[in-house]
Amino acid sequence: MAACISSSPSLFLFSSNFVRTHGEKPTSLSWSSSFPQLKLSLNFFPSPSTLTLNQGFIVQAAWTRRSRGELAKKPNRKSWKQKTDMYMRPFLLNVFFSKRFIHAKVMHRGTSKVISVATTNSKDLRNTLPSLTDVNACRVVGKLIAERSKEADVFAMSYEARKDERIEGRLGIVLDTIKENGIIFV
Structure with a gap:
């Protein structure tokens, strides 16, 4: 048979x-x-001369590299760094300077939960500081962020500068004060 x-x-x-x-x-x-x-x-x-594509004997590549045209069709695809950065550096520091106040907060990237906040607009700082935007106010905000982050068991955080933003002046003072108070920047 x-x-x-x-x-x-x-x-x-x-x-x-x-x-x-x-x-x-x-x-x-x-x-x-x-x-x-x-x-x-x-x-x-x-014999190889009698084989045709219809018989299925020629194996074509199952997977190939995506061409640039295909990449352009899917612009929202995230890179490896974008996918893993949230887990490698989970705590992110945001600092905002308005004309009247300084705001700083530490957030968890994965859950968007705010870990610690310090602002010169709060009642205790607004009445005690002579100026809410000067160098002394930057040092106070940096010290408060560091203390409140330590209370929440966060000892390492990262800061991502915006496009064309330099880490100098008041921003540099806030970041240096946080480092001086025992927080590591990764």
Whole structure:
């Protein structure tokens, strides 16, 4: 009894005597002995000139690199850094300077939960500080952020400067004060 696997009857003909029954024991214990013994001759294989694409013998690549045109079609695809940065540096410092106040907060990136906040607009600082936007106010805000972050068990955070933003002046003073009070910037 012969079985045919392919679409053409002359290809891959083999007999059913390679199937082992349950009662037979293998003659060898090597891994190659576990494979069925096929008796094929080269006469059954067609020549390469007779193969066509319709028969499915030519294997085409299953996966290829995306072309630039395909990248342009999916502009919202995130890079590796964008996908993993939230887990590598989970706490992010935001500092905002308005004309009248200084606001700073530490957020958890994954949950968007605010860990600590310090602003010169709060009642206790608004009445005690002579100026709410000068260098002394920057130092007070930096010290408060550091203390409140430590209370929340956050000892490392990151700051991402905006486009064309330099870390100098009042922003530099806030960041330096936070570092001086025991917070590590990663």
